[in-house]
Amino acid sequence: MNENEKETDLKFDALTAGIEHDGLRSKADINTIICYMVAKSKVRLTQKAVCETLVEGAIANYFEIMDAFSRIFRDKIITEDEDGFLVPSAKCTDLIEYVEKDLPYTVREKSIKMSAKIAAKEIYAKENKVEIEEAESGYNITLHLSDNNEDFMVIRLNVPSVEEAEMIKDNFLTDPAKIYNTLINALLF
Numbered sequence: 001m002n003e004n005e006k007e008t009d010l011k012f013d014a015l016t017a018g019i020e021h022d023g024l025r026s027k028a029d030i031n032t033i034i035c036y037m038v039a040k041s042k043v044r045l046t047q048k049a050v051c052e053t054l055v056e057g058a059i060a061n062y063f064e065i066m067d068a069f070s071r072i073f074r075d076k077i078i079t080e081d082e083d084g085f086l087v088p089s090a091k092c093t094d095l096i097e098y099v100e101k102d103l104p105y106t107v108r109e110k111s112i113k114m115s116a117k118i119a120a121k122e123i124y125a126k127e128n129k130v131e132i133e134e135a136e137s138g139y140n141i142t143l144h145l146s147d148n149n150e151d152f153m154v155i156r157l158n159v160p161s162v163e164e165a166e167m168i169k170d171n172f173l174t175d176p177a178k179i180y181n182t183l184i185n186a187l188l189f
Contacts, residue, residue, distance in 0.1 A: 022104055024060045029103060030068045031077075033059065035092040036103070037111050038078055043119040044085040053115040059107055117174070124173045132165045139165040143172050145180055153180060 012025040024030050037050055047069055054060040060068075072078045077091045129144040138160040145153040159165050172179055 022106060024064075024103075024107065027064065027068065030054075030060045030064050031072060032095050033103060033107065033111055034065070034068055034072060035077060035088060035095045036108060037115050038086045039088040039092055039096055040108075041112055041115050041119070043116050045115055045119050046084050046122060047080070047086065049115055049118045049122055050086065052118045053111055056118075057110050057114050059111060120175075121173050124176050128173065128176050130169045130172060132162065132169065134162075141165045141168055143168075143176075143179070145176050153183075155179075155183075 024033060033054070034050055037053065038045055051062070051065050051069075054065050055062050073080075075091070077089055077095070079087050079089065081087050128146050131140075131142040131144075133140045133142075135158060138158055139162050141157050141159060143155040143157075144151050145155075157168065159168065
């Protein structure tokens with residue numbers, strides 16, 4: 001094995017199943033993108049939101065992400081607060097300087113944008129409730145728009161399949177305010 005092959009082996013030491021061609025192939029890069037996301041995101045993130053972002057964006061392999069989190073938590077680079085949100089340490093901030101120079105801009109931008117969407121969906125799922133029940137003719141789905149644990153709008157639909165009900169649930173939890181605004185505008189204007 002020549003020097004170039006040794007260098008490549010050290011640089012690409014992560015599993016690559018499920019990632020795109022510009023995804024991360026190094027354990028160090030995966031650790032660093034997690035720190036970057038937690039420190040640079042404008043929304044508070046959970047471990048689940050970061051993992052979903054990196055997997056759905058085909059940025060890193062799921063098993064490598066979970067392995068990175070175990071190292072990051074063990075070394076206290078990132079901790080979780082009492083609500084399960086990730087908190088960066090000074091070590092995390094130091095790692096970010098490496099990220100901005102060596103990780104592709106597209107990976108950094110994609111991870112921040114996707115994590116904001118996933119974090120918002122997580123928050124909406126906690127604040128707004130969705131119920132899916134089997135009915136005589138398909139499935140009933142009930143969407144609760146809530147504010148301070150008080151429903152201010154409840155929408156009930158009947159759909160033919162559980163797949164459609166799940167799709168409605170996902171779309172609703174992605175942006176319940178959009179559903180509310182669209183409905184109110186249609187009714188009032």
